[in-house]
Amino acid sequence: MLYSISIELADYAGGKPLNLLKYNSLNDVVGKSLKLTVELRKAVDIPEKLAHEVQCRYQWLDEETTEFSTAIVESKSGPVNRAPQFSYKSEHVIEVDDDLISKMIENTLRIGVYGKVEQKRRLGNGEKLHMIGDEVDFAGDVSSISKASKVM
Amino acid sequence: MREIDAKLAEIVPKISEINNVCLELRRDGYSYEPYIKTDVLSDGRKVSKVVCKVFPDRNNRDVFNILEFDRFEDVYFAVKDKYEQLTGDDVDEATLLRDLQNRENDPEIFGLSSDTDWQLIGYMYYFLVSVVNLVETKNDESPIIDEKGVI
Numbered sequence: 578m579l580y581s582i583s584i585e586l587a588d589y590a591g592g593k594p595l596n597l598l599k600y601n602s603l604n605d606v607v608g609k610s611l612k613l614t615v616e617l618r619k620a621v622d623i624p625e626k627l628a629h630e631v632q633c634r635y636q637w638l639d640e641e642t643t644e645f646s647t648a649i650v651e652s653k654s655g656p657v658n659r660a661p662q663f664s665y666k667s668e669h670v671i672e673v674d675d676d677l678i679s680k681m682i683e684n685t686l687r688i689g690v691y692g693k694v695e696q697k698r699r700l701g702n703g704e705k706l707h708m709i710g711d712e713v714d715f716a717g718d719v720s721s722i723s724k725a726s727k728v729m
Numbered sequence: 730m731r732e733i734d735a736k737l738a739e740i741v742p743k744i745s746e747i748n749n750v751c752l753e754l755r756r757d758g759y760s761y762e763p764y765i766k767t768d769v770l771s772d773g774r775k776v777s778k779v780v781c782k783v784f785p786d787r788n789n790r791d792v793f794n795i796l797e798f799d800r801f802e803d804v805y806f807a808v809k810d811k812y813e814q815l816t817g818d819d820v821d822e823a824t825l826l827r828d829l830q831n832r833e834n835d836p837e838i839f840g841l842s843s844d845t846d847w848q849l850i851g852y853m854y855y856f857l858v859s860v861v862n863l864v865e866t867k868n869d870e871s872p873i874i875d876e877k878g879v880i
Contacts, residue, residue, distance in 0.1 A: 578853040578873055582866040603861045613860065620873060626791045627850055636771075638857075681857035687771040688855065690873050691847040694792055 578621070578633075578688065583614040590670050603678050611673050617647055617665040620690055624659075627692025628652060631661040635688040637669055638680060736779035736798060737763060743805050744781060750812050751839070755829050759839055760787035766795070767876060769852065785841045796840045804840035811838055851875035 586595040590610045600606055617633050632649045636642040650661035671677060744761045751759045760783070767777045781801040783794045796804060814820070815828055835841060851873040859866060872880040 579868065579870050580853070580855070580866070581868055582855060582860070584860060584863060584865050586863075597863050597865075600863055602863060611860075618868075621870075622873075623850060627848055631850070632847070678861055681861045683773075684771045684857055685773070686855040686857055687769075688853040690850040690853065692850045693846055693848065 578690070579618040580688075581614075581616040581618070582686075583616070585612040585614070586610065587612065590672075603673050603681070606673050607675065607678075609673055611671050611677075613669045613671070615645075615665075615667050615669065615686075617663045617688065619660055619662045621660045623661065623690070623692060625657050626694055628657045628659050628661070630693040632691050633663060633665065633688050634691065635686060638671065638677065638684075638686075733765065733777055733779055737765075740779055740781060740798065740801065743801075747805055747808055750808055754808075754812060754815070756835070756839065758786045758788075759841070760784040764795070769854075769874075771854075781840075783840050794841055800840065804838070807838045849876065 584597060586597060586600070586606055587593060587610045588595070590612075592610065595606075595609070603611070615635075620631060620633070623631055630649050630651050632647055634644055634646040636644050645667055647663040647665040650658070650663060652658045652661075740763050744763055747761050748759075751757065751761075762782045762784070764780050764782045765777055766780045767775055769775050779798055781796040781798075781804075783796055783804075784790065785792060785794075815825055820828075853871045853873050855866070855871065874880055
């Protein structure tokens with residue numbers, strides 16, 4: 578996955594950016610506003626079978642663990658695109674405090690990459706998997722399902 | 730580990746039973762298998778849980794749905810109910826034939842359709858300690874790691 582994470586500090590949300598070089602770590606800027614810009618550009622080597630539609634999702638660090646997601650990248654026609662480009666950019670503003678610093682030291686930002694199988698394998702409503710064998714002709718033979726053969 | 734063992738001990742016989750019922754109900758393409766799914770959380774902890782993989786076509790391993798344990802229980806009882814309905818004393822052959830051929834509700838009853846149809850390819854992990862040290866990451870590349878730890 579190709580990505581960028583940019584950092585911007587300010588005295589308050591929306592305030593004038595501070596010079597990052599003046600600080601060693603977030604411990605020096607407790608109480609200030611941190612703006613993280615998450616950019617997800619492109620995923621590579623996506624398995625072909627799941628590359629028909631691809632989307633990335635992650636949960637932010639806020640208490641509600643709000644979920645963010647990229648746009649869905651579809652391979653509409655031609656060969657399947659195994660390197661979908663998301664061109665996703667999102668800014669997250671959060672106040673720096675000790676809890677946030679602890680959380681950041683111990684955690685990762687986990688970005689899930691999800692895919693869908695080929696459209697034709699699903700029914701038209703897009704919600705149900707296509708079931709191979711739908712055309713099976715039972716030829717009226719139901720005799721083998723007898724009360725005696727109950728498996729439960 | 731004990732919890733995994735207990736869940737497996739509970740789910741495996743039910744999966745075996747549900748596979749047999751599917752054969753009886755002329756759904757011999759459907760296949761249920763136990764599976765241990767391991768999630769790596771954002772703090773690095775690994776959480777394993779027992780789920781059931783459902784294949785609408787046992788010969789196509791690419792298309793499957795994952796049923797969480799509780800959802801599998803619902804499916805198990807729904808399939809059992811369907812079987813009992815079809816093998817009741819008051820069911821005539823015509824009704825039985827019609828019901829066997831009717832697959833409209835199969836995705837729901839047999840748990841073949843997932844809520845979204847999205848399947849997890851893998852996760853990319855960004856270590857936030859870089860942010861704590863005010864280190865920006867520009868145009869970097871990180872691997873996408875699947876559930877088995879394969880890049």
